[in-house]
Amino acid sequence: MERRTGKSSGVGKLVALAALLGLSGGVVVPTTRGDVSGLEFPTSSIWGAVFDRIHTFKGIPYAAPPVGNLRWRPPQDPAGWTGVRDATEYGNRCPQIVDAKAPLGSPLYEILTYRSNSSSEDCLFLNVYTPNVSSSADLPVMLWIHGAAMVIGSADTYPAEVPTSLHNVVMVTINYRLGNLGFLPTLDAETDGNVGLLDMVKALQWVQDNIRNFGGDPDRVTIFGQSGGAWAVSLLVMSPETRGLYRRAISQSGVAGLTTTRRGDITRTETLAARVNCTTASFDRMMSCLRSKPAQDLLFLEIIPIVGGRFLPDDLWDLMYKKRVNEVDYLLGTTDDEYGMLLSVIPGFGEDGLNRTVFEAILPAQLQFDADQFPKGNVSAIVQPVIDQYMDPDNDDPIYTRDQFIQLMTDCRYTALTVFMAQAVAAHNTRVYQYEFQRRTSVFSERPSYTKAAHGDDLFYTFGIPLMRDVTGASWKYSFTQEERDLSLDMMAYWVNFATNGDPNDFTEAARMRNLATWPRYMTSSKSYLKLDVTSSADVKIRESNMKFWNEEVPRLMGKEITTGGGEKSTWSILLVTFSAVLHLLQ
Known part of the structure; x- marks a missing residue:
């Protein structure tokens, strides 16, 4: 059973101002650059909405167009405007190598179809969805960073109207520069080259300066994203x-164990220049x-963050291993079959399984990505240990081989890194919650029988797509x-509770109550997590042997020194070294 506690929001003087200005349907909200007028979104098409309408503001510039001399520069303040800016249409999406498409009538349409009218480098826009524009509402804020490997995607493809209609929360979605336009190494003193990440920082600064006027609390901002956004x-x-x-932060299916470039290394930039006939002299x-x-x-399908500068001062693995991460509450997790669909493009991989000989032949290429995360990485050093960890030498059954390959790739690219980051953040005694999403979604009946919860399936539930009604409001x-x-309602409740209170179980300030399975806090000792499904349940130490293999044995094989406590030598080790040094001096 549910108990609704939300109140239909009033907009006070701003409604009167909108009426005086003759603006149809929207209220006027001030920002530091000028006033904006959005639209009222009626929520009759969303089952269970606690508000009869919410307010949407689209295409608000949070930075100047990064064009001309501002290409590959840190984002600058946008120009201001006089009068009231129309914020009823999405701004341009950022340039990208391909446009996402999905068939009308499929749930994929809701998260893959662009609603912006055009693509342009003038793309640093954000969108705000709120049930209450009172500056005293002090609602938690959730800022969504879209996925697709940071090379494609757009803020406008996600129906943030749905969770906003169901919860006391302000949603913000943002565009940011993608691919080479967002992550190209330069020698410019004012940037490490991670300008796509600097765009996100600029958007967060805009939120700090403006979100209170949209009903949000700047002291309760949660960043969240999936895949590349995670x-x-x-x-x-x-x-x-x-x-x-x-x-607070939420990462859905992704923690950045990525190939990187060291600050000052402009090899990739010179390669790009040669491709487009620019001098490198x-x-x-x-x-x-x-x-x-x-x-x-200039667009190619690669995303390689730059490390060794102010923004990312060390290699990503080292930052996590040494616990050099910000002290924030963190909710993070994966699906139980991240790679079930991603591997389907491999010839010979499918319903009939995967030939063991083919598996061993293609494995080195698949592991190269993992080896490239380490400066001294050599893929040949981990191929056989990976085979030994996952494969029974006496079992050549193709079905077994296929399923183990899926688990292997899911663990190395997603789950192990998620556990690694959970350990790093939890070491600061902040509140950490881990999950594994396990629902094989019924509407994707065309999927192979061996797939479970595939990469991206959680998005449908996070954004409430199962709760959408048709245009009449009478049918699903x-x-x-x-x-x-019900699972969608559960997940949105967990997410918003976490954004509100730092605890997914805490319904303080919630617009509705639900009977949820208790989600235990992740601790460095217990390693508790929640199995998210139509009937959720808690467990501990997800695939512990595999996690230790990827987070300890593989880094050791890649040249990293693994010490007790993750980055700091144990007291016993320090005493032993000191004692040995003293003995040496006395000889």
């Missing part, structure tokens, strides 16, 4: 430059030439089961 969240948590801009001339090229000529838009609709 990578971005983890990078922000690793950066000392982001402290104080948010209080002079850095300044090279950058001037690159800034003159059309954006579409998509044929999710009632259990799945």
Whole structure:
């Protein structure tokens, strides 16, 4: 049973102002750059909405267009405007190598279809969704960083209207520079080259300066994202430059164990310049030439953050291992089958399984990504240990081989890194909650029988897509089961509770009450987590042997020194070294 506690919000003087200005349907909200007018969104198409309407504000510029000489520069303040800016349409999406598409009538349409009208480098816009524009509402704020590997995607593809209609929360979605336009190494003193991440920081600064006027509490900001957006969240948590801009973080299916470039290494930039016929003889001339090229000529499917500078001061593995992360509350997790669909493109991989010989032949290429995370990484050093960890030498069954390969890839690319980050953040005694999403969603009946909860499936539940009604409001838009609709309500409640109070179980200030399974806090000792499904339950030490293998044995094989306590030698080790040194001096 549920108990609703939300109140239909009033907008006071701003409603009167909107009426005086003759603006249809929207209220006017002031920002530091000028006033904006949005739209009222009626919530009749969303089952269980606690508000009869919410307010949406789209296409608000949070930074100046990063064009011309501002390409690959840190984001600058946007120009101000006089009068009231129309905030009823999405701003341009950022340039990207492909446009996402999904068939109308599929739930995929809701998270893959662009609603912006065009693509342009003038793309640093954000959108705000709120049930209450009173400056005294002090609602928690959740800022969404979209996924798709930080090379494609847009803020406008996610229906943030749904969770906002169901909860006392302000949602913000943002665009940021993608691919080479967002992550190109330069020698410029004012940037490490991570300008896509600096865009996110700029958006968070905009939130600090403006969100109270949209009903939000700037002291309760949660950054959250999925896949590439989850990578971005983890990078922000690793950066000392982001402290104080948010209080909590959520990473869904991704923590940034990524190939990186050291600050000052412009090899990738020179390679790009050569591709587009720019000189590499002079850095300044090279950058001037690159800034003159059309954006579409510069886009390639790669995202490699730059480390060793102010924003990311060390290699990503070292930042996590040494616990050099921001002290924030963190909710993070994965699906139980991240790679079930991602591996389906491999020839010979499918319903009939995977031949053991093929598996061993393709494994080194799959592990190269993991080896590249380490400066001294050599993929040949881990191939056989990985086989020994996951494969029974006496079992050549193709079904077994396929399923173990899926588990292997899920663990190494997603689950182990998530556990690694959970350990790093929990060491600061902040509140950490881990999950594994385990629901095989019924509406994707065309999927292979061997897939479980695939990469991205949790998005449908996080954004309440099972609760959408058709245009009449009389029928369901998509044929999710009632259990799945309840799971969506559960997940949104957990997420918003965490954003509100730092505890997914705490319904203080909630717009509705639900009977939820208790989600235990992740501790460095207990390693508790929640199995998210239509019937959720708690467990501990997810695939512990595999986690230790990826987080301890593999780094050791890649040249990292693993010491007790993660980054600090144990007291006993220090005493032993000191004692040995004293003996040496006495000889």
